[in-house]
Each structure stands twice: as structure tokens, then as C-alpha cells.
Amino acid sequence: MLPIQYFLGLSIILFTIGTLGVLIRRNAIIIFMSVELMLNSANLAFVAFSHMHQVLNGQVFVFFTMAVAAAEVGVGLALIVSIFKAKQSINIDDINNLRG
Amino acid sequence: MSQSFYFFSLAPWVVFFPVIGLLFNMFFGGWILEKSPHGEKIVGWIASIAAGLSFVVAVLLGVSLLSQPDGQIVALAEWIAIGDLNIQWAFQVDTLSVTMMLVVAGVGTLIHIYSIGYMHEDVRHHHDISRYRRFFVFMNLFIAMMMILVSSNNYLMLFVGWEGVGLCSYLLIGFWYDKGKDGIGNSIAAKKAFVVNRIGDFGFLLASFIVFWAFGTFEFTSIFEQAPEVAAAYPAVLVAITVFMLIGVTGKSAQLPLYVWLPDAMAGPTPVSALIHAATMVTAGVYLIARSYAIYSLVPFSQNLVTLVGAVTALFAATIAVGQFDIKKVLAYSTVSQLGFMVAAVGMGAVVAGKFHLVTHAVFKALLFLSAGSVIQGVERGHHYAEHHSNHNKTENQARDFEKDLDPQDMRNMGGIKDRMKITFWVFLSGALALSGIPVFAGFWSKDEILAEARELNTTAYILLSLAALLTAFYITRQVLLVFFGKPRSVAAEHAQESPPIMTVPLIILASLSAIGGILNLPHIHTFTHWLEHTFGHIHAGEFVISVAAISTGLGLIGIFLSWLIYNPQRYERFFATPPAKRPDDPLRRIIGPLFEASNNKWWVDELYAAIIVNPYKKLAKFLAMNVDWKFWHDWFHDKVLVGGFNRFADFLTIKIDLGVIDATANGLGDLTKKVAASLRKIQTGYVRNYALSIFLGMVIILGYLIFR
Numbered sequence: 001m002l003p004i005q006y007f008l009g010l011s012i013i014l015f016t017i018g019t020l021g022v023l024i025r026r027n028a029i030i031i032f033m034s035v036e037l038m039l040n041s042a043n044l045a046f047v048a049f050s051h052m053h054q055v056l057n058g059q060v061f062v063f064f065t066m067a068v069a070a071a072e073v074g075v076g077l078a079l080i081v082s083i084f085k086a087k088q089s090i091n092i093d094d095i096n097n098l099r100g
Numbered sequence: 101m102s103q104s105f106y107f108f109s110l111a112p113w114v115v116f117f118p119v120i121g122l123l124f125n126m127f128f129g130g131w132i133l134e135k136s137p138h139g140e141k142i143v144g145w146i147a148s149i150a151a152g153l154s155f156v157v158a159v160l161l162g163v164s165l166l167s168q169p170d171g172q173i174v175a176l177a178e179w180i181a182i183g184d185l186n187i188q189w190a191f192q193v194d195t196l197s198v199t200m201m202l203v204v205a206g207v208g209t210l211i212h213i214y215s216i217g218y219m220h221e222d223v224r225h226h227h228d229i230s231r232y233r234r235f236f237v238f239m240n241l242f243i244a245m246m247m248i249l250v251s252s253n254n255y256l257m258l259f260v261g262w263e264g265v266g267l268c269s270y271l272l273i274g275f276w277y278d279k280g281k282d283g284i285g286n287s288i289a290a291k292k293a294f295v296v297n298r299i300g301d302f303g304f305l306l307a308s309f310i311v312f313w314a315f316g317t318f319e320f321t322s323i324f325e326q327a328p329e330v331a332a333a334y335p336a337v338l339v340a341i342t343v344f345m346l347i348g349v350t351g352k353s354a355q356l357p358l359y360v361w362l363p364d365a366m367a368g369p370t371p372v373s374a375l376i377h378a379a380t381m382v383t384a385g386v387y388l389i390a391r392s393y394a395i396y397s398l399v400p401f402s403q404n405l406v407t408l409v410g411a412v413t414a415l416f417a418a419t420i421a422v423g424q425f426d427i428k429k430v431l432a433y434s435t436v437s438q439l440g441f442m443v444a445a446v447g448m449g450a451v452v453a454g455k456f457h458l459v460t461h462a463v464f465k466a467l468l469f470l471s472a473g474s475v476i477q478g479v480e481r482g483h484h485y486a487e488h489h490s491n492h493n494k495t496e497n498q499a500r501d502f503e504k505d506l507d508p509q510d511m512r513n514m515g516g517i518k519d520r521m522k523i524t525f526w527v528f529l530s531g532a533l534a535l536s537g538i539p540v541f542a543g544f545w546s547k548d549e550i551l552a553e554a555r556e557l558n559t560t561a562y563i564l565l566s567l568a569a570l571l572t573a574f575y576i577t578r579q580v581l582l583v584f585f586g587k588p589r590s591v592a593a594e595h596a597q598e599s600p601p602i603m604t605v606p607l608i609i610l611a612s613l614s615a616i617g618g619i620l621n622l623p624h625i626h627t628f629t630h631w632l633e634h635t636f637g638h639i640h641a642g643e644f645v646i647s648v649a650a651i652s653t654g655l656g657l658i659g660i661f662l663s664w665l666i667y668n669p670q671r672y673e674r675f676f677a678t679p680p681a682k683r684p685d686d687p688l689r690r691i692i693g694p695l696f697e698a699s700n701n702k703w704w705v706d707e708l709y710a711a712i713i714v715n716p717y718k719k720l721a722k723f724l725a726m727n728v729d730w731k732f733w734h735d736w737f738h739d740k741v742l743v744g745g746f747n748r749f750a751d752f753l754t755i756k757i758d759l760g761v762i763d764a765t766a767n768g769l770g771d772l773t774k775k776v777a778a779s780l781r782k783i784q785t786g787y788v789r790n791y792a793l794s795i796f797l798g799m800v801i802i803l804g805y806l807i808f809r
Contacts (some may be wrong), residue, residue, distance in 0.1 A: 019796060023789050031788075092788045100784030
């Protein structure tokens with residue numbers, strides 16, 4: 001059985017990639033994908049710990065996360081569609097209406 | 101006995117009846133005058149009946165006193181109660197007060213009835229019927245106030261009446277407020293009466309204060325009981341009381357030096373002159389001294405002073421009366437002079453003689469004034485008749501132009517009225533004989549009693565009063581001759597008409613009273629003396645001294661004779677026939693020259709007062725008004741100090757405090773917020789990743805804190 005550190009290392013790597021993706025990329029869909037990546041890294045950590053401690057709480061939590069993520073994707077993609085309809089672009093640097 | 105006792109409790113009604121009358125006329129009089137064709141008579145009779153009922157009550161009280169001569173104090177209500185001080189509104193019913201009530205209500209009622217006729221002319225001339233109501237309301241108010249004055253049992257309530265009659269006097273002198281010199285002469289006369297009376301009232305007030313300080317009460321009975329003890333302990337206090345009271349008396353009873361208001365008071369309607377300024381109000385001072393006899397009798401100094409003031413006034417005013425041409429002014433100075441007799445009498449302790457003269461004088465002087473009023477209106481009627489008549493005859497009209505502004509009170513415009521106003525003549529003659537002190541007439545007995553007492557008690561006063569009696573006979577004869585005898589000296593006098601019965605009947609009643617009034621206190625019978633003894637205790641009864649009577653009668657006859665010599669109709673007609681430029685205005689001027697000038701000008705007393713008191717006072721008032729009040733208080737203190745200081749303080753508050761501190765704080769906060777906001781808005785880039793980065797960093801920091809804490 002692989003030690004927990006491997007799982008957590010992968011989780012951190014995935015989370016970091018996701019974070020950097022959110023911060024650096026401009027394509028809204030890519031950013032969305034990055035967010036999904038961050039969620040899934042967290043899911044990986046949950047599952048890993050769940051397995052280590054032999055309790056099912058973590059696994060149950062993952063299902064919750066996936067359900068919420070699915071809902072989020074639904075809402076998010078709908079947002080992106082209507083942004084695209086309005087702006088003909090999904091480059092988030094073009095969407096800076098909240099600038100002070 | 102028990103029934104007569106019952107009457108004492110009626111005492112307050114002597115005040116209530118006139119008050120009811122005046123309230124009724126005040127509220128309904130205007131309506132009655134408007135609605136009823138006989139409105140004048142109704143209003144006048146209501147007032148007269150109110151006064152008459154007051155007289156009835158006074159008579160009932162008098163009847164009760166016959167069986168219960170010590171009288172009673174009738175308490176009506178509690179008035180002032182402060183701590184131990186408890187002043188009641190109480191009526192003192194004794195022989196002295198009831199005598200005054202009888203005079204006030206009796207003479208007052210007759211004058212009210214007379215006024216119904218007299219004031220009708222006033223309404224006719226002014227075409228304003230509401231004046232009728234005003235007149236009778238004031239008259240009833242006067243009766244009520246006079247009753248309060250004479251019936252009170254303490255000095256404070258007496259003072260209420262004292263001021264009340266002063267007010268009525270003021271109101272009625274100024275009744276024709278739009279007439280007189282420059283249209284305000286009568287108002288000025290009213291004001292003068294008020295102000296001069298105020299000087300007297302100040303004396304009376306001080307006297308009351310000292311009385312209260314010394315005796316601790318205002319009530320007559322207890323004051324008079326304590327008076328001997330206080331006199332023994334602090335003689336100066338009683339001197340002060342009596343002297344200050346004398347000042348009050350000189351104001352109200354028109355004695356030297358405050359008599360000057362009374363002649364001017366003749367500006368009022370003649371019934372007012374008769375009621376207030378001859379018969380009743382002016383005798384209030386005499387009443388006051390008589391009432392305070394118990395105090396005065398302890399202070400010989402004040403007694404002498406009062407006697408001297410009275411006697412000098414009697415002579416002084418008589419000398420002025422000689423040189424007057426106005427029919428009412430002669431009577432006014434005569435009143436001052438006769439009041440001098442009374443004051444002198446009560447001053448020297450001859451209270452009964454003084455009161456006796458007060459009663460007879462009230463009757464015959466009211467009579468003289470009222471018949472003078474009748475003469476004046478008769479002449480006015482003649483004047484109107486002549487005017488009306490001459491309108492049909494142009495040439496006559498031109499000849500009579502000078503009569504347009506005829507003075508109906510100037511005796512030089514009269515003459516021969518005897519044949520035209522017969523009743524008025526006979527009643528006036530009765531009053532004149534009473535005034536000159538011709539035997540059998542009322543004035544003889546009372547004046548003689550005063551003179552008899554004076555010879556015994558105070559020789560100086562006796563001489564002064566005798567001379568005054570001589571002059572009295574002289575001036576009243578002059579008046580009778582000028583007014584009634586000879587030929588008419590003006591068209592108005594020629595057409596003078598007798599007054600209506602409503603005026604002549606009261607005159608006839610008064611005339612009979614002044615003819616037979618002497619029976620009140622005939623020598624050796626002393627009805628009046630015994631009557632008043634119940635109030636004053638045992639008093640010295642004035643003995644009838646035949647020599648004094650002879651001398652005074654002789655003086656009166658000499659006065660009449662001298663007057664006849666100078667003013668007899670034939671002589672005066674010859675004198676009058678000379679053109680006015682070539683003769684003096686009066687035959688007497690030829691004989692005594694400058695003295696007549698002095699008499700005619702009233703010894704320049706008004707001018708003297710103007711020079712030494714009125715003008716300096718006005719100057720002082722002007723100085724105070726212009727310099728002290730206006731320049732100092734207004735311009736400097738108010739404008740500079742108060743307003744300037746306030747403005748400077750307000751400036752300081754506005755500019756320094758409000759703008760500098762409060763506004764600056766508020767604005768500064770706003771500016772600060774704006775600046776902070778301006779710098780903070782730069783953070784808001786609108787780029788999603790910036791927000792994401794901040795959230796990320798925030799998470800890192802929070803987690804870092806949670807981990808490393």
C-alpha cells in the first residue's frame with residue numbers, strides 16, 4: 001500500500017496547477033477547468049485520508065463535492081454562455097466592469 | 101329692637117345697589133337706548149333708583165342707630181389673610197359713617213335725577229346717545245366707591261374707596277374729553293386732577309403704612325384704642341401719621357397746596373361738579389380727619405397744622421373766587437374755601453361743627469352748582485334760539501356774529517335771568533343765602549358753629565375764617581347780581597329758558613333743605629352733636645355765642661352790602677354801557693386794581709407751580725428721557741454694550757467655533773473619507789484574477805496563522 005505522502009503530494013501538485021491555472025489563464029473555460037482540478041485535488045486528499053483512517057466520512061464528503069461541483073459547472077457554463085452572448089468573448093480580462 | 105338690629109346687616113347694600121345699577125346699565129343700557137324711544141329716561145331712572153335704594157338703606161341704618169346708637173361692624177368677607185394679618189371687608193355702621201352715607205346717597209340721588217334732564221342736552225348736542233349710558237355708569241360707580249370709602253372699618257378698605265372716587269372723578273372730569281382748549285383741555289384737566297390726587301394719595305399711603313407699622317392693624321377700633329399708648333411711647337410716630345394723612349387730605353379735599361386740581365375739574369359736566377367736586381368726594385378728606393379724630397386729638401401740633409391749612413385755604417380761595425368770571429369757577433373756589441372751613445373745624449377738634457358744615461355745605465353747594473348748570477343750559481337754549489331766529493334776519497345775524505362763540509358760563513354774558521328762569525333764581529338765591537351765612541338758612545348755623553368753636557380754640561383761625569366769611573358773602577352776592585339781576589347782556593341771556601321739571605324739582609328739594617337744614621343742630625338742642633357723640637365719645641358741644649353770631653352775620657351783611665354797592669344793577673348797567681375798550685373788565689378792578697388782577701389770575705399759583713415744579717419736572721423728565729434713557733441706556737448701554745457685545749460674541753461663535761471647529765471637523769471627516777476612498781479604489785481593478793489572488797493570499801494568511809499560531 002502506498003504511503004499517504006504520495007497521495008498528498010499528488011493532491012498538492014494538482015491543487016497548485018489548478019491555482020496557477022485560475023490565476024494565470026484568461027480563458028474562462030480553462031479557469032473553470034482549473035477550478036475543477038482544485039476541487040478534485042481536494043477530493044483526492046479526502047479519499048486518501050478516508051482510506052488511511054478506514055472511515056467513510058471522507059468518501060461521503062467527496063460525493064457531496066462532486067454533486068456541488070456538477071451544480072457549479074451547470075451555473076458556471078450558463079454564465080459563460082450569456083457573457084459570451086453579450087461580449088462575444090470569454091477572455092476574462094475583457095470583463096472588468098467592477099473596476100473602481 | 102331685634103328688628104332694627106336686623107337692618108345693620110343691610111349695610112353692604114349701600115354699595116351693592118349702585119353696583120347693580122351700574123352693571124345693569126353697562127350691559128343693557130346700550131340696548132335700551134337703542135330700542136326704546138324713552139331709553140334715556142329708563143337708563144337715567146335705573147341709575148337714580150340704584151342711588152335711591154342706597155339712600156333707603158342708609159335711612160334704615162340711621163333708624164336702626166336710633167335704637168342701637170353704638171352701631172355695629174358688619175363683616176362681609178375675608179379680604180386679605182396673610183399669617184397673622186387678617187383684613188376683613190367689613191362695614192362700620194356708626195353715626196359718623198351713616199351721616200356720610202345719608203349725604204352721599206341723598207344728595208347723590210337728587211343729582212342723578214337732575215342729570216336725567218341735564219344730560220339730555222348733552223346727547224342733543226353731540227348726537228351720540230351712548231354717552232348717556234357712560235355718564236350714569238360712572239355716576240353709579242362713584243356712589244359705590246364713595247360708599248366703600250365712608251363705610252369701611254379699616255384704612256385699607258377706605259383707601260380702595262379713596263382711589264375709586266379719584267378714578268371716577270378723573271373719568272367724569274374728562275367726560276367731554278374732546279372739548280376744552282385745543283380739543284384736549286378737558287383731558288388735561290382730568291389728568292391734572294388725577295396726578296395731583298396721586299400726590300395726596302402718596303401721603304395717605306405713607307400714613308397707612310406707618311399706622312400698620314405702629315399698630316399692626318388697619319382697623320379703626322383697635323387703632324383708636326391703642327392710640328393713647330402709642331402716643332405716650334412714640335409721639336413722633338403719631339405726628340408722622342397725622343402729617344402724612346394731612347397730605348392726603350389736602351389732595352382729596354383740595355386744600356393748600358394741592359387745591360389746584362379742583363377749579364380745573366369744572367371741565368366736567370355740572371352734575372359731576374355738584375356731586376363729586378362739591379358735595380361728596382372732596383369731603384372725603386374732612387371725613388378722614390373726623391374718622392381719625394382719636395389720633396389727631398393726641399397730637400396738638402398736627403391739629404394746629406390742619407387748622408391753619410384749612411383756615412388759610414378758606415381765606416385764600418375766597419380771595420380768588422372774587423375775581424372770577426366763570427359761573428362755575430366762582431363756585432369751585434367757593435368750594436375750596438368752604439372745605440377750608442370744614443378742615444379747620446375738624447382740625448381744631450370741633451368735629452361736630454365740621455361735619456355739620458359738611459352736611460349743610462353738601463346740600464347748598466350741590467344746589468348752587470345744579471342751579472348754575474340750569475342757568476348755563478338756559479343760556480345755551482337762549483343762544484340756540486337766537487341763532488335759529490337770526491337765520492331769518494340777515495342784518496341781525498351780522499350784528500350778532502360775536503355771539504357765535506358765546507361762552508355760556510361767562511357771567512358777563514348773563515344778567516336779567518331772574519325774570520326768565522324764576523325757579524332757578526329762587527333756588528339759587530336760597531343756596532347763596534345759605535352760603536353767605538344769613539340767619540335761618542342752613543349755612544348760618546353750621547358756619548357759625550365753626551366760628552364759635554374757632555374763637556374759643558384758635559384765634560388765628562377765627563380771624564382768617566371770619567375774613568373768608570366776609571369775602572364769601574361778597575363773591576356770592578356778586579355772582580347773584582351779575583347772573584340774575586339787571587338787563588340781559590347778551591341775546592342768549594335775553595332768550596334764556598327755564599329748565600324742565602326733572603331738573604327743577606331736585607333743585608326745589610335741595611333749596612328747601614338748604615333753607616331749613618339748620619334744624620339738624622340748633623343751639624341748645626344739639627341733635628347732631630348727640631348723634632355723633634356715639635362715635636366720638638363725649639365731645640364738646642359748640643355753644644351758640646350770640647356775639648359770634650352777630651359778628652358773622654354782620655360780616656355777611658357787610659359783604660352783601662359792599663357787593664351791592666359795586667355791582668348793583670343800575671351801576672353795572674352804566675358800567676357795561678361803556679365800550680369794552682374804555683373800561684376794565686370788572687368794576688372792582690377800578691377800586692382795588694392789582695389785587696383784582698391777582699385774584700383774577702388766581703394769585704398766579706398755577707404759574708408758580710409750573711415754574712417751580714411742573715417745568716423743572718418736565719425738564720428733568722426730558723433729560724431722563726433724552727439723555728439718560730435714550731442716549732445712555734438706549735444708544736450706549738443697549739446698542740453699544742448689549743447689542744455690540746452680543747454681536748461680537750456671536751461673531752466669535754460663528755467664525756471661530758462654528759466654522760473653525762464644528763464645520764471643520766465635519767468637513768475634515770468628509771475629506772478624509774474621500775481621500776481614503778480615492779486611494780482604496782485603485783485596488784478595485786475589476787480583473788477576476790486579482791480578486792482570486794487576494795482570496796488566495798487571504799486564505800494562505802489565515803491558514804498560516806491557524807497553523808503557526
